Structures are given as structure tokens and as C-alpha cells.
Amino acid sequence: MRRPFIARLFFAVVIGAGLLLPSVSIAKEQAQEWEIINPAGVVQIKQEQLAPRITTLERKTIVLRWNGKHNGDNFLNRIAELLKERVPSAKVIKLYEVDKSTNKISGNLAESTRIAQVIKGLGADIVIAAQTD
Amino acid sequence: MVDQSQVEKVGIPTVTASSDQFTGLAKNTVKSLGLPDMAFVDVAHPMGMISLQEIRARADEAFPKIVQMATNWKPSATAVQKITPAYPAERIKFKGTYEALDKMFYDKGWSIGLPIIPPTPEKVAAMLKGTKRKPDEIVWAVPPRMGQLTVELVAAYGVMARCKPEHMPLLLAVVKALSNPDYDWRGNSTTTAPTNPVIIINGPILDELGIGYSTGALGGEMPVNISVGYFINLVGDIIGGSVPPEIDKSTHGSRGDLVAVVIGENEKLNPWKQSYAVEQGFKPTDNVLTAYSAYMGNINVDHTSVKGEELLNTMAAGLAGAASGVSACMTRFDRSYAVENAVRFAFLFLGPEHADTIYNDFRTKKSASEYLVKKTVLPLWMYAPARCKPPKEFGPYDANTPIPRFTGPEQIRIIVTGGPGKQSQIWPTFPSVTKPVSVLIEK
Known part of the structure; x- marks a missing residue:
């Protein structure tokens, strides 16, 4: 009785080991030394200056700029009302009413530069913009 | 901003x-x-x-x-920027399995969720043999991050996307087109909309490189189309930094923002003979790609129209409804983007069978586009508020008056692509795109 039991045990071990071999070989994926190129690259941006700040809105020309997104004009209309009420000496210009070609997100630098020049041409001391979404 | x-x-x-x-x-x-x-x-x-x-x-x-x-506002002080040369790119050592390396790439923001081929210096050097351009040349400061994309990094991204050295001229042409101001990469890669790049390829390069243009061209088993599409979004997200949720604000995103839409024109089955590139002034022997940013495409499935007009009528229905809500009426291609001039052109990807049906009655693409301009209409009430203000010369109208989406044939552009079947696709552009950008693929 003892000999057949040992033989069965032996076969069971051999077959079991055979079944395990594939997973053992998968688990054996070797770690290796890699040299790779960092794809993130570098960032180089020419630093620009902000415009000089102002310290009061009194007697200033304030241009309100709308980029065409829904409700931005309604928001700025209310700001215009509040400015008229609280800073009556200021001149408020609704750019979106005096030059409708500016009611947009420019989409490119040339158009953006054009819009900036339109605002400059109005003698703006400051711009208040609405960026709604 | x-x-x-x-x-x-x-x-x-x-x-x-x-x-x-x-x-x-x-x-x-x-x-x-x-x-x-x-x-x-x-x-x-x-x-x-x-x-x-x-x-x-x-x-x-x-x-x-x-x-x-x-x-009473002052800007916060900023640290002085350290200037690091863009070339050569940093070399990094890593010990681990491929799986660990792939995970490290994702964790560092150097991949976008699909596996990458490791850009080893050897593989990148092999890719660079596919171009005569110098590896230190900066070909694009990619918005919004403004990462400096060198030819060396184009090769690295090509490796990561499983491109081959012979694809380098195509990759460099893709970069040239996407970086053109008319494309507005910044706006398109940060918008809340599900935009994706569309690349249309013409010329002998289609068969030379095995670019898909027939059955299933936009699906799987199209290794070149897929690799180039993957390359584009690796560049956009990694060196360009357009990553959700802070920078890429796309509400849902789209699969085209993972692998961009890259498709060849089926020039052999184009009944009008002239390819899109030839229509744009290129020679038939030129290799050309055309790029623009599109909203997700929709589909025309018409199995029953026999006449060209009948098919164009169902096509017009799809065109009219494409990118609904944002699209304006009576748009003009020769005027720049504005709220009331939004979504100024669209491409039709006509299946060859649909193209044949249309060709039977419209012997030029232009005449088909002109017919579509007339038929692509929506009643005023279907336009979003402020998107449709017909000019005085349009005459009287009310909420139910049909008002055209377009005003000229150049706004409905037609290519023939795909294999057998009664299917076509409609790909409208994003509003801030000035025009499709076509460039030569220079070897």
C-alpha cells in the first residue's frame, strides 16, 4: 500500500510543478537597467512686464471688455451701473457696444493684438474683463 | 486670457x-x-x-x-527662470521591468494612459535617421505649457507611439501644420468642448507608408494612422501640458483626444478624380497633409437615396445639426470668428459609394457643396440665442423661417475616404480655427 501512495504523490508533484511553470516564467520578467530620454522637454518663456498699476478709478477711462461668452455682457452691464453710481467721475466705455468686432476670444495673436490696439485707441486707463463660462 | x-x-x-x-x-x-x-x-x-x-x-x-x-493689487514675486537648453534632452536611468517603466512614465505625466514604447537613446537615434533635419532644431513651443519641441523630441515621441523612422517627415509635417496660428492649438487643447485634431493625408505617401484610407480607416488595424494619431496627443499632453482637469477643460473629453483622427483620402475611388490636396493647389505627386481641429464627427447612414440630390438632402440634415448650440447661421468663411460667425466650415468624409451617388448628379465637388449650402438650414428657433441674426438683406423672418448655416461652397469641404458601404461622416470645425492648414510632407 505504501509504495503506490508514494508513486501517486510523486506524479502529483511532477504534474503540479508542470502546471505552475508558465506562471513562474511570467513572474520571472527580469528587471533591467533602462536609459531613456525624458520627453517632457524644457520650457523657455520670454518674460514680459505687466502694465503699471493705477491707485484710483477717479477720473479714469475704464473700458469694459466682453469675450462673447454668454452673460459676460450682462455681468459687465451691471458693473457699469455700479461704477456710474460709486465712481461718477470715471468714464466707462462698453467696448462690446462701441466695437462689436472685439466680442470674441481672438483665437490668434494677430487678432489679439488688434483688439489690444482698439482698446489703446480708446485711451483706456484700465480694462475690466469678464471671462464667463 | x-x-x-x-x-x-x-x-x-x-x-x-x-x-x-x-x-x-x-x-x-x-x-x-x-x-x-x-x-x-x-x-x-x-x-x-x-x-x-x-x-x-x-x-x-x-x-x-x-x-x-x-x-490695490500687486503681482506676486516670481522666481527667476532657470534657462536649460532644449537639446539634448535629459537622459534618465531606471531599473525595473517594462511594466514598471511604463507605470513610471504615466506617474510622471510622460504618457497619457496607453502603453508607450520606451524612448531609449538607441531607438531615438534610429528614428532621427528618418530625417535630414538637425536634432537640436526647435520646431514648436507647444501651448499651453510652451514646452520646447525639438526634432530630437519629435523622434522620441515617434518612438513612444510606435512610429518608424520613415514616418519622420510625416511627423514633422504634422507639427508644422498644428503649430500654424490658423489652427489655434491653444484654444483647441484647453476648451471645454470635445475637440480633436483631424489630419487628412493625400499623395503617393498613402501607399508608400500604408496609411489607411479604405475600409475601417479610422478604426483599429491601421498602424500608421493610429501611431501618428497617438503621437499627436502625446505631444499635446506631455510637452504641451494640456492635461485635465486644470488645463484641458474638456467636459467629457473624446477618444480623438487620445488618438487623433488621421485618415487618408481614397484617391483611387474618388469619382471627381481631383484629390483634396490638388483642389488646394498642390500637384498630384505631392505628399500633403491637411490639419484642423474638429468637434466630434457625426454620421450619415443613407442606404436608400438613389439620386445625388436625395443623398445630399440627408447629408444636409446632419450638417445642419452638427455642433448644435454653438453654430451660427449664415456664417462667412472670409470673416474671422465671432459669436455670430461660429463654426465656419465642415468636412464631409464621403464613403466611395456615397461619392458615386452624388457624382452622378453633381460633376464637381463645388456644385455639390453649393447645393448643400442651400439645403443646410435650420429654423431660427433651433439656433441658440445670439447665434443667429440674419442681415437686413435676408428679408423678413420669424422663429420658423429656415435660415442657412453657410453662405459659400468653400465652407463645405469634401473628401472621399473609407471602403464599401453606405456611410459618410461629418466633421465640423471648432469656432476659433481660421481655416484648414495644408502643408507639404517634405522628405
Whole structure:
């Protein structure tokens, strides 16, 4: 009785080991030394200056700029009302009413530069913009 | 924010009231344009699609902060930027399995969720043999991050996307087209819309490289189309930094923002004979790619129209409804983007069988497009508020008056692509795209 039991045990071990071999070989994926190129690259941006700040809105020309997104004009209309009420000496210009070609997100630098020049041409001391979404 | 940045640069201070879900993107944009900071006032999101009463209440709440920022704001001090040369790219050592390396790439933000081929110096050097351009040449500062994309890095991204050295001229042409200002990469890679790049390829290069243009061209088993599409979005997200949720604000995103749409024109089955590239003034022997940014495409499935007009009628229905809500009426291709001039062109990807049906009655693509201009209409009530204000010469109208989406045939562009079947696709452009950009693929 003892000999057949040992033989069965032996076969069971051999077959079991055979079944395990594939997973053992998968688990054996070797770690290796890699040299790779960092794809993130570098960032180089020419630093620009902000415009000089102002310290009061009194007697200033304030241009309100709308980029065409829904409700931005309604928001700025209310700001215009509040400015008229609280800073009556200021001149408020609704750019979106005096030059409708500016009611947009420019989409490119040339158009953006054009819009900036339109605002400059109005003698703006400051711009208040609405960026709604 | 690009617009307010330009205003600052001409010497006029600005204050921007911004929906608070988008201030992060706005600040990032400012920095990428070289300004240290700008004056923002956070306003509770949403600001759009709320009542007049609600938006006025938001203005009331924001007003004191706007005055404060206008008169008493100073930019935060910024650290001096350390200048690092763009070439050669940093070499990194890593010990681990491929799986661990792939995970490390994702964890560092150097991949976008699909596996990558490791860009080893050997593989990148092999890719560089596919071009005569110098590896240190900077071909694009990719917005919004403004990462410096060198030819060496084009090769590295090509490796990562499983491109081959012979694809290098195509990859460099893709970069040239996407970096053209008419494409507006910045706007398209940061918008809330599900935009994706569309690349249309013409010329002998289609068969030379095995670019898909027949059955299933936009699906799987198209290794070149897929690799080039994957390359584009690796570049956009990694070196360009357009990553959700802070910078890429796409509400749902799209699969085209993972692997961009790259398709060849089926020139052999084009009944009009002239390819799209030839229509744009190139020679039939030129290898050309055309790029633009598109909203997700929709489909025309017409199994029953026998006449060209019948098929174009169902096509017009799809065109009219494409990118609904944002599209304006009576758009003009020769005028720049504005709220009332939005989504100024679309491409039709005609299946060859559909193309044949149309060709039987329309012997030029232009005549087919002209017919579509007349038939692509929506009643006024189907346009979003403020998107449709017909000019005086249009005459009287009311809410039910059909009003055309387009005004000229150049706005409906036709290519023939795909294999057998009664299917075509409609791919409308994003509003800020000026025009499709066509460039030579120079070997």
C-alpha cells in the first residue's frame, strides 16, 4: 500500500510543478537597467512686464471688455451701473457696444493684438474683463 | 486670457472677472505668455446659462473685489527662470521591468494612459535617421505649457507611439501644420468642448507608408494612422501640458483626444478624380497633409437615396445639426470668428459609394457643396440665442423661417475616404480655427 501512495504523490508533484511553470516564467520578467530620454522637454518663456498699476478709478477711462461668452455682457452691464453710481467721475466705455468686432476670444495673436490696439485707441486707463463660462 | 495679456503688454492694466472653475487655466495661460501674474476676481461658477437676475447678483458680489484689484493689487514675486537648453534632452536611468517603466512614465505625466514604447537613446537615434533635419532644431513651443519641441523630441515621441523612422517627415509635417496660428492649438487643447485634431493625408505617401484610407480607416488595424494619431496627443499632453482637469477643460473629453483622427483620402475611388490636396493647389505627386481641429464627427447612414440630390438632402440634415448650440447661421468663411460667425466650415468624409451617388448628379465637388449650402438650414428657433441674426438683406423672418448655416461652397469641404458601404461622416470645425492648414510632407 505504501509504495503506490508514494508513486501517486510523486506524479502529483511532477504534474503540479508542470502546471505552475508558465506562471513562474511570467513572474520571472527580469528587471533591467533602462536609459531613456525624458520627453517632457524644457520650457523657455520670454518674460514680459505687466502694465503699471493705477491707485484710483477717479477720473479714469475704464473700458469694459466682453469675450462673447454668454452673460459676460450682462455681468459687465451691471458693473457699469455700479461704477456710474460709486465712481461718477470715471468714464466707462462698453467696448462690446462701441466695437462689436472685439466680442470674441481672438483665437490668434494677430487678432489679439488688434483688439489690444482698439482698446489703446480708446485711451483706456484700465480694462475690466469678464471671462464667463 | 491671451487677449487681456496683450492689453497688459501695451501698457494698460487689467482686471478679469473669471468663473472660478476656470481661473486655474487662466493663470496658467498668463504664465505661459511670459507675464508673472494678472489680477483676477473669482466669480462663482457658473456665470453662463443662468438668469439675468443671477448674473447681476454675481456682479454685485464681485464689484468690491474688482475695485480692490483695480487699485490695490500687486503681482506676486516670481522666481527667476532657470534657462536649460532644449537639446539634448535629459537622459534618465531606471531599473525595473517594462511594466514598471511604463507605470513610471504615466506617474510622471510622460504618457497619457496607453502603453508607450520606451524612448531609449538607441531607438531615438534610429528614428532621427528618418530625417535630414538637425536634432537640436526647435520646431514648436507647444501651448499651453510652451514646452520646447525639438526634432530630437519629435523622434522620441515617434518612438513612444510606435512610429518608424520613415514616418519622420510625416511627423514633422504634422507639427508644422498644428503649430500654424490658423489652427489655434491653444484654444483647441484647453476648451471645454470635445475637440480633436483631424489630419487628412493625400499623395503617393498613402501607399508608400500604408496609411489607411479604405475600409475601417479610422478604426483599429491601421498602424500608421493610429501611431501618428497617438503621437499627436502625446505631444499635446506631455510637452504641451494640456492635461485635465486644470488645463484641458474638456467636459467629457473624446477618444480623438487620445488618438487623433488621421485618415487618408481614397484617391483611387474618388469619382471627381481631383484629390483634396490638388483642389488646394498642390500637384498630384505631392505628399500633403491637411490639419484642423474638429468637434466630434457625426454620421450619415443613407442606404436608400438613389439620386445625388436625395443623398445630399440627408447629408444636409446632419450638417445642419452638427455642433448644435454653438453654430451660427449664415456664417462667412472670409470673416474671422465671432459669436455670430461660429463654426465656419465642415468636412464631409464621403464613403466611395456615397461619392458615386452624388457624382452622378453633381460633376464637381463645388456644385455639390453649393447645393448643400442651400439645403443646410435650420429654423431660427433651433439656433441658440445670439447665434443667429440674419442681415437686413435676408428679408423678413420669424422663429420658423429656415435660415442657412453657410453662405459659400468653400465652407463645405469634401473628401472621399473609407471602403464599401453606405456611410459618410461629418466633421465640423471648432469656432476659433481660421481655416484648414495644408502643408507639404517634405522628405
